[in-house]
Amino acid sequence: MQPSDSLREQMIAQYDAMSPQLQQAARYVLEHPEEVALVSMREVARLAGVQPATMTRLAKFLGLPGYDELRAHYAAALRQGGDGFAAKVRQRVDGGSETVASDIAIHMLQGLSAQLAKLCEPDSLRRLEATADRLRSARKVYVLGLRSSHAIAWHFHYVMTLLGERSVHLDGPGGTGGDALIRATPEDVMLVISIKPYATGTLELAQLAKEKGVGIVSITDSEVSPLVALSEQAIFCPTESDSFFHTLTPALAVSEVLCSLLAEFDRPKTLEALQQADDHLSHLNTWRSPTLSATLGQ
Amino acid sequence: MQPSDSLREQMIAQYDAMSPQLQQAARYVLEHPEEVALVSMREVARLAGVQPATMTRLAKFLGLPGYDELRAHYAAALRQGGDGFAAKVRQRVDGGSETVASDIAIHMLQGLSAQLAKLCEPDSLRRLEATADRLRSARKVYVLGLRSSHAIAWHFHYVMTLLGERSVHLDGPGGTGGDALIRATPEDVMLVISIKPYATGTLELAQLAKEKGVGIVSITDSEVSPLVALSEQAIFCPTESDSFFHTLTPALAVSEVLCSLLAEFDRPKTLEALQQADDHLSHLNTWRSPTLSATLGQ
DNA sequence: ATTTAAATGATTTATTTGTTGCAAACATCT
DNA sequence: AGATGTTTGCAACAAATAAATCATTTAAAT
Known part of the structure; x- marks a missing residue:
């Protein structure tokens, strides 16, 4: 909104060339950009003390097709300010015309980049740190992730294995994956990774572990994930992508950060x-x- | 928006009491509060994948008179957020003595975010596209990735399995991973993932496949990776990280983009x-x- | 002072919005 | 099974919306 707001600069530059009513409208828009994004044109007009039609005329004066584009401009600005960076993921390419492969790739990669940046928010950092602390205090760490989350679980376990012998991956042939929990104790912690749709096996095993007194920490996708109810700590990572599939890239990043925090500690x-x-x-x-x-x- | 957002907390608390459709609506609202404030109800419903009426029902379920009040709530939150973003940054800065752990996490995440953004360069895009094309033309796709690259290979194979039956993961118990190559033909392609230090097993198997006429494409970390000499196409992704370990996050992102391009094609x-x-x-x-x-x- | 052009206000129109009523589908419990 | 209550999708509705049109006012120039 602040930097390189082309519309804003244009309004300032052409302000003197506007008629009195247009100036009044423009002045209000300049001073209350959020309102433009949040309320209807008529309401903005009322607040600005001009006729509704004047707002339309302002938009056209600025070279836009209509008022909607003006609103869209300020809505986009608010989105970026509102939740940091993360808003790039939405809006598929609706350019009607055929989408090229590199367009798809760019959209995905920029979206992922924005999602990782969003993980830098204070709340996420606090959760990362708390989870790392909890893992650090454990005697053993059981790692559970089924189906797509398997890749994350496996990677976490792999790195932890390089670091020591506390990690146990709950996976194995013939459905024996959960057997390692036989001798789990309340001194242990289980790291569960699961995103929507949540595999029943994951939830069952986590529930079982919890009943044995094992502490649960999780990497999942939402406050309303069923894992939250089971967990002492949870880290939320976005999974939305403009492709057919959910993305696991942020989850892997979280896993890598956790590994680093554990490694860095000693x-x-x-x-x-x-x-x-x-x-x-x-x-x-x-x-x-x-x-x-x-x-x-x- | 975060602290004392009564509606948010209420939705989380009552989530389990909602019907499936209401849950889907609530989940979207929780994860995209800005959209609720910025676009129309029908549009939010479309994005959330529910009927417009469901959004109204959600509002009433939460004890509000109608949807307008729900929107008003999030609009108010966003109004504060406009300059509240500055406050967020300030909070991070004036907290001056942020914990060391958060510093590490921030550095890693921002670094990863930048690395993904860098993958948007024209050269990378060209390589992604070319690799996707080559994979598309294959009869079968053999996927090979050992040690840390296993996670990437597994995930790629998992997604491809959902898409069809062309994928074969070269992995298995008792060192039988390479056996699937027995009936490989020149119509097939092998996707090899390997980063430094390159596992000997990976290179040997890839070499063997090449000698059978199988086309090789690869995801690796450098122009001077030993995989380059074997490959028809290669995608380079950064792996540097300021932790003890190399990062696989960009490699996973590349894998996901490849999957998307393949899925999008048909x-x-x-x-x-x-x-x-x-x-x-x-x-x-x-x-x-x-x-x-x-x-x-x- | 008259003409002319621009600016403003009022009115109308075609959409789009949020809501509601109803029937089909679904699950739940005798 | 059969009956009951809930959930869901659909279609219709009235209200509100942005834009287009026309009429009136205002200012400027001859």
Whole structure:
């Protein structure tokens, strides 16, 4: 709204060329941009003390097809101000004409970029930190994520394995995934990852764990996710995408941040663990070329 | 908007008491409060995927006289938000001595956000498109990603499975992962995901596939990745992170974009495949609550 | 002072809005 | 099963909306 608001600048520049009524309308719009976005044209006109038609005339004077475009302009500005950056994901390309592949790709990537930026909000950060704390205090960390969330769960577990031996991935062939919970205790914590639609298996296992006194923390997609009721801590990450599928990219980012916070907490221990892992994997000829510890990640 | 938003809290509290349609409406309102304030009820209903009447019913369910009051509530919140955004930033700044953990998280997330934005460069887009084209023309798509790249490979395969039967994930217990290549032909394509340090197993299998005439496309981290020499197409995604580990978030984003491009290419077929998958999974009681095809993703 | 052009106000029109009433579909419980 | 109450989709409605049209006023120029 503030920077490079072309309409705003145009109104200021052409203000002197306007008729008195137009000036009055423009002045009100300049001083109350939110109202333009939030209330009807007639109401804005009433507040500005001009005729409704004057608002239409103002829009046309500015070179717009009609008042709707003026409103749309200020609505877009409010969206960005309102919730930070995140608003790019909406509005499919309705340009009627055939959409090119690179258009789709750009929209997706920019949307994802905005969603990650939104995770920087104070509330999200607090949740990230609280969740990391809770995980840190656990004796063992059970990681649960079924179906699409499996990728996230697996990755979290993989990284945690490089860091130590506290992580247990609840997954396995023949439906034995939940067996590892047999010896779970209240000293343990379970990290559950699930987004809509929520897999029943995930909820059942989490419920079971909770009944055994295991603390639950979760990565999920909404305040009204069924996981919230089970969890001591929850991190919410957006999953909307303009494609057919929900996106897991923000969830993976959250998982990586959690891993980092856990690793950073005790740097010496982390470095030692990574060195160990490096030695081990080197002996197995895992990597194509010699690898520094600092390069770990695969 | 966040603190003491009575309506928000009420919706969360009474969410379980709502009918499915009301829940869908409420969920959208919770996740897109700005839209409620900025666009018409019918438009919100369309975006939320419910009937217009449902929005009215939601308002009444919450004890309001009508939808207008609901909109007014969010409009008021947004009015404060207009300059409240500045307040949010201020809160972050004057909190000067923010905890170290938050600093780490912010740095990581902003970095990731920037990396995704960078993927929008023309060169990257061209590579994405070319890779999608190559995958589209394949009879079968073999997906290979070991160690940390496993998460990406698995996710790509999972989504492709929902879309059809062309995908084969080269992974399996007891080191049998590569066996599926036995009947690979030059009509097939292999998608290889690998970042530094490159797993020897990945390179060996990719080499073998290439010798059988299978086309190779890859997601990797550099022009000088050993995968480049084997590949017809390669997409480069950044992996640097200021944590101990390399990040896979951009790679996942690339994978998701590829899936979207493939899905978008033949929308009718995609929709049919998703419907099929939906039916199948519904019969198995996979999901907690009924799921629309459009909701797929887990 | 008269003419002319622009600006403003009032009126009308075609849409679009939020709401409501009703019937079909659905689940629930004897 | 059968009956009952809820949920859902649809269509109709009146109110409100933005824009277009026409009439009136105002200001400027000859």
